[in-house]
Amino acid sequence: VPELPEVETIARGLQVLVHKRIGTVDVRLPRVVQTPAGADFSRELRGARISAVQRRGKYAVFRLDSGRALVVSLRMTGRLVLSRTSEPESPVARVVFNLTDGTRLTFADVRTLGRVRLVEPGEAWDDALGIEPLSSGFTPQAFIGMLAGRTTPIKVLLLDQRRIAGIGNIYACEALWEARIRPTRAAESLTKPAMNRLHDAIVNVLNRAIAMRGTSVSDYVDANGAEGGFQNVLMVYGKAGMPCCRCGTPIVRTVIGRRGTWWCRTCQR
DNA sequence: CCGTTGCCCTGCCAGC
DNA sequence: TGCTGGCAGGGCAACG
Numbered sequence: 001v002p003e004l005p006e007v008e009t010i011a012r013g014l015q016v017l018v019h020k021r022i023g024t025v026d027v028r029l030p031r032v033v034q035t036p037a038g039a040d041f042s043r044e045l046r047g048a049r050i051s052a053v054q055r056r057g058k059y060a061v062f063r064l065d066s067g068r069a070l071v072v073s074l075r076m077t078g079r080l081v082l083s084r085t086s087e088p089e090s091p092v093a094r095v096v097f098n099l100t101d102g103t104r105l106t107f108a109d110v111r112t113l114g115r116v117r118l119v120e121p122g123e124a125w126d127d128a129l130g131i132e133p134l135s136s137g138f139t140p141q142a143f144i145g146m147l148a149g150r151t152t153p154i155k156v157l158l159l160d161q162r163r164i165a166g167i168g169n170i171y172a173c174e175a176l177w178e179a180r181i182r183p184t185r186a187a188e189s190l191t192k193p194a195m196n197r198l199h200d201a202i203v204n205v206l207n208r209a210i211a212m213r214g215t216s217v218s219d220y221v222d223a224n225g226a227e228g229g230f231q232n233v234l235m236v237y238g239k240a241g242m243p244c245c246r247c248g249t250p251i252v253r254t255v256i257g258r259r260g261t262w263w264c265r266t267c268q269r
Numbered sequence: 270c271c272g273t274t275g276c277c278c279t280g281c282c283a284g285c
Numbered sequence: 286t287g288c289t290g291g292c293a294g295g296g297c298a299a300c301g
Contacts, residue, residue, distance in 0.1 A: 001293085001294070001295085002295095003295095058295075058296095073295080073296075074295090075278095075294080075295050075296070076278085076279095076293070076294055076295065077278090077279085077280090077293095109278095110278090110279060110280070111277090111278045111279050111280080111293095112277090112278060112279080113277065113278055113279095113294090113295075113296085114295095115296085150271090151271090151272090152271085152272070156272090159294095159295085161295085161296080168294080168295070169293090169294065169295090217293095218280095218281095218293075257273090258273090258274080258294085259293095259294065259295095260292080260293075260294085
């Protein structure tokens with residue numbers, strides 16, 4: 001599942017595309033293109049030069065010389081993978097970008113829930129997205145301010161992209177374990193020290209996951225098709241029945257906010 | 270604004 | 286062996 005560390009790793013791997021020019025664009029499954037609809041998407045991208053490849057939350061963003069941007073949402077099983085135009089195409093390719101130098105960028109997606117869209121210069125496509133948790137603005141004070149008056153379970157708040165952009169189910173579970181906080185706790189009910197611990201745990205977990213090139217539990221691979229390494233050091237995610245690494249109590253799986261949630265009943269309070 | 274629910278979509282796997 | 290139902294979960298729309 002591509003969350004912040006996975007999309008960051010993909011975007012870094014796609015830096016080789018900077019200054020390259022897009023030739024033809026083949027849309028294999030039209031409904032994954034949000035806008036512009038129909039043939040306009042391919043036509044408007046043709047000839048565009050890529051000026052930067054970035055990440056915002058869980059979105060990959062390709063800046064174009066024209067000031068427009070190609071925005072890709074990978075959702076659950078989406079991939080952005082490099083190859084050569086001469087190689088065979090993925091059977092689940094949804095949009096294929098052929099660069100003029102023979103490089104191919106494929107947006108592949110088994111479950112077809114991912115989306116691509118072309119946004120106009122200055123278009124506020126990410127207005128509803130919250131703060132970047134690895135930016136300097138994500139201070140303990142900023143985080144604590146988000147929790148005030150919020151009765152929602154702390155885990156649901158961590159997953160709310162309008163507050164913090166980029167945390168998904170894996171890293172929400174892992175950060176709460178690291179901070180020793182029960183995922184069901186009402187956000188506003190956390191003590192000040194607990195809020196500080198959670199702030200630090202979020203930053204630490206995301207940075208460690210980036211350093212290990214993301215978590216490959218099902219479909220995730222980077223821009224070169226390589227798996228990440230963080231699945232080998234997960235503490236709770238997907239670990240139902242396994243002993244907690246801190247206290248030995250078996251990890252439980254419950255459902256919070258309609259998401260599977262793995263945690264330790266003993267040391268997460 | 271806040272919180273909750275429904276829906277999308279396919280591969281995998283436990284259980285019968 | 287073959288079928289079925291549940292699960293994986295991010296983003297968006299809709300509702301009170």
